[in-house]
Amino acid sequence: MLFRKIKDKLFGSIIILLALISGVPLVLILFFLTKEGISNLSFDFLINLPKPIGETGGGISNAIIGTFILIIISSVIAIPIGIMLAVFLSEFRKHKFAYYVRMGVDILQGTPSIVVGMIAYLWVVKQMGNFSALSGGVALAIMMLPVIITSTEETLKLVPNSFKESAYALGVPYYATILRVILPAALTGMVTGVMLSIARVAGETAPLLFTAFGSPFMNLDITKPISSVPQIIFTYSTSPYVELHALAWTASFLLIVFILIMNISAKLLAKRWKLNL
């Protein structure tokens, strides 16, 4: 009897110990990034362009602008398509295509980001003849789609059926019921989904390596190569120069703060509206 109790207690403690250890890397990563990254963070870092090796200072303004441009391009592509597919999935649940669309979403969710980059390269870069922000945006849009579709579909499922029935009873046509009644009711959930998808792609590097490619200059033209924060972290951190490592730490710190804010506020929003995403 005693032996069984000891075994039980021992097992419980091991579970707690291992689970606690699993949370340690997060603390370590955040601590390390903050320690190394925050000292360099200044206004100049945000507004200056990168300087040549050897000169001190310099910033990553082109990468910050680049990341925002890439996020805007991918959102413009992915949000309408994602929402339409989610409406299709929640409205035509038994439709024969719904099964295949769901399967497609699962496939896309599991596709490695490097393969997504390869597809964007073969479809966009090869056709245009050069690396471009547009192709990077396409790659990121492909990565955003599954997140937007699943979260929007989950939210649409939560909209009470009585909303739709009331609209029908008032003689509202189908398209207006969806666009003016159902979708506004699900707005919070959709915003949450979009925020999560932005948080997912903001740090993606692999799909940008051979699409957006990176550029040392400030670039606002979406048909030209563009720099981005994760890519600058990659180039700087794998370079042999200590000054560049310091810049990469600060860039990582900025990136992680942005992603954490997006993730946490999406979670708070979802919690407030009792969504389960």
Place this chain on the structure above:
Amino acid sequence: MDAVNFNESASLELNADKVIAEEKKVRKFRLFDGIFKKSLGSISILFVVFIIAIFLTLLIQSLPSIQALGFDYFTHTKWDPVTLEFGSLPFLVGTLVTSFLALVITIPFSLSVSLLLGEYYPKGFFSNLLRNCIELLGGIPSIIYGFWGLFFLVPIMRSFETSIGVPPLGIGVFTTSFLLFIMVIPYSASIGRDVISLVPADLKQAALALGCTKYEVIKLVVVPYARSGIFAGILLALGRALGETMAVTMVIGNKNAIPDSLFGPANTMASVIANEFTEAASQVYLSSLVEMGLLLFVVTTIISFIGKQVINRFSNT
């Protein structure tokens, strides 16, 4: 109201106009409804076509390499773009070894997290904190894992390797597996927690009523019941690990050969694509890299398909 109007002959004409206008409106609504439903339908078809197109593009682009190299592609151990020798065996081995090693280390940890959150403390401040930590861990980009791994994990590994007497490179297969293990915890843990919390309470209570300890309930009821779901979580984590690119590229050492030891440098399929895709000058070179992408795509598709099937079956019963 219409009935009242109907009786007044003066407003009869006005009423007819109204009816026509109403008719037009209904017709317009029907048209819009038709367009709306059609566009929903066609976008779903386009989406499926898009997924098939991904597969076909990869397949067509890798045809030159499939034709030129055939099955040798998978068995040849030499990868040399200069002499146009493309054997992907080193990368297959590198990918499989790092991923499976990572999974083996992950299982006890993610199982502990799932049991703790699903069984021991499903609610409360402490478990909320842990759950959020694990979820945020899943949100950290791969590039930051790689960077952190390069400057935090690699020095630690280096001193560890010195202490056990192997060449202290720091980077290599083991470091990669260790980093991957941290990265995939969130995936298997969150699915594990979901399936464990689905285990019916009456089964557990029955076991407790028979005098089982918590440990015995977990061993005899919870884990056997949730086995398939836990397996699916691990499978999906494997899918993640196989395709992981940036973090792996940064800490594996990028050596195009079969790793000679657990601590030696190597390369994985994803990392070799990341390193060489933009420099691929000849057609066979590019195409053999695309073939690797095709392989990754097919394998991860199969994995996510099986994983999803298992989870669906689990949550429906």
